[in-house]
Amino acid sequence: MITECGECGGKVSTQATTCPHCGAPVRRAGSSTPAPVARSASDDTAAPAARDVPWRRIVLLLSALLIVIAAAWVFMPAAKRQAATHAVGGLARTEQTITDQTYEVAPGTYHVLSMTLHREGKVTLSLAVTEGAAVDLFLMDDADRREFQDAMAKAPAGAFHHQAALSRESVREHAESAVLPPGAWHFVIRSTEAAPLGAAGKPARVRVKLSVQG
Numbered sequence: 001m002i003t004e005c006g007e008c009g010g011k012v013s014t015q016a017t018t019c020p021h022c023g024a025p026v027r028r029a030g031s032s033t034p035a036p037v038a039r040s041a042s043d044d045t046a047a048p049a050a051r052d053v054p055w056r057r058i059v060l061l062l063s064a065l066l067i068v069i070a071a072a073w074v075f076m077p078a079a080k081r082q083a084a085t086h087a088v089g090g091l092a093r094t095e096q097t098i099t100d101q102t103y104e105v106a107p108g109t110y111h112v113l114s115m116t117l118h119r120e121g122k123v124t125l126s127l128a129v130t131e132g133a134a135v136d137l138f139l140m141d142d143a144d145r146r147e148f149q150d151a152m153a154k155a156p157a158g159a160f161h162h163q164a165a166l167s168r169e170s171v172r173e174h175a176e177s178a179v180l181p182p183g184a185w186h187f188v189i190r191s192t193e194a195a196p197l198g199a200a201g202k203p204a205r206v207r208v209k210l211s212v213q214g
Contacts, residue, residue, distance in 0.1 A: 001013070001014045001015075002014070003026075005019040005021060005022060005024060005026065006024065007019060007022050007024035008021050008022040008024070010022070012026055013026075014026065094213070095211055095212070095213040096211060096212050096213075097209070097210070097211045098113075098115050098210040098211060098212060099113060099208060099209070099210045100208075100209040100210075100211075101207070101208070102130065102205055102206065102207045102208075103189065103205075103206050103208060104203040104204070104205055104206075105132075105135060105189055105190070105191045105203055105204045105206055106191065106195075106200065106201060106203040107133070107191050107193035107194060107195050107196060107201035107202075107203070107204075108191060108193065108194055108195025108196075108201075109190075109191055109195070110152070110188055110189060110190035110191065111188075111189045111206075112145070112186050112187070112188050112189075113186070113187040113189070113208065113210060114184065114185070114186045114187075115184075115185055115186075115210070115212070116183070116184050116185070117180055117181070117182045117183060117185065117212065117214070118182055119182050119214055120179060120180070120181050120182060120214060121179070121180060121212045121213060121214025122177055122178070122179050122212070122213040122214060123166065123177065123178055123179070123180050123185070123210070123211075123212050124175075124176075124177040124209075124210070124211050124212075124213070125137075125166055125174075125175070125176060125177075125187065125208070125209070125210050126174070126175035126208070126209045127171065127173065127174045127175070127189070127206060127207070127208050128172070128173045128174075128206070128207045129171075129172040129173070129204055129205065129206050129207075130205045130206070130207055131204065131205040132193075132202055132203060132204030132205055133191065133192055133193045133204050134170045134171055134172045134192050134204075135170075135171065135172075135189050135190060135191055135192060135204055135206055136168070136169045136170060136171075136188075136189070136190040136191075136192060137166070137167055137168050137169075137171060137174060137187065137188070137189055137190075138162040138163075138167045138187070138188040138190070139162060139163040139165060139166040139167050139185065139186070139187055139188075140161075140162050140163060140185070140186045140187075140188060141163070141183060141184065141185060141186070142183075142184050142186075144160065144161050144162050144163065144186075145186045145188070147160045147161060148160040148162070148188060162188075165178035165180070166178050166187070169192075170192050187208075187210065189206055189208070191203075191204055
């Protein structure tokens with residue numbers, strides 16, 4: 001028997017499962033639902049299997065890459081392995097700015113910047129005298145600072161010790177980095193001019209940026 005397709009109006013046999021013109025399911029006589037369309041048993045499994053293939057390839061590639069990296073690490077010379085470790089560690093470290101501002105140091109006086117390192121870190125200090133006389137810059141630990149303060153309290157000023165790293169005398173511009181161990185550290189900025197008698201001298205204006213990476 002020939003009937004009309006409910007979708008496109010074309011002629012179609014009641015024995016057909018789909019319309020040959022538009023592909024719509026054919027409703028059989030006495031039925032309110034379309035006739036079931038025949039499907040092969042492989043239809044339900046083909047799509048998931050096809051989707052799994054790219055992921056399996058990615059997993060295999062990542063596994064192979066990890067094996068290559070592990071093998072390269074094992075056979076890498078000790079010196080290069082250590083250098084690579086430091087490089088990776090450096091990337092993971094963050095830089096923290098301790099101070100970035102201008103300080104005034106009057107003749108015959110000094111200014112102290114203090115910080116505490118809870119672990120080893122790379123300390124970078126840049127200094128520039130924007131106005132006035134040059135200054136001395138000294139890096140000190142707690143013992144050095146106490147000795148320095150006692151020396152400055154004497155007349156004439158006494159001798160004192162300081163760390164060689166990051167220290168410079170009579171500078172107007174200076175920038176340097178050094179790796180320091182954990183502990184309390186002090187940067188002493190001292191005027192190179194003697195205190196004037198009976199009048200206040202013009203202070204040196206010193207721009208200092210101090211940062212720590214660790």
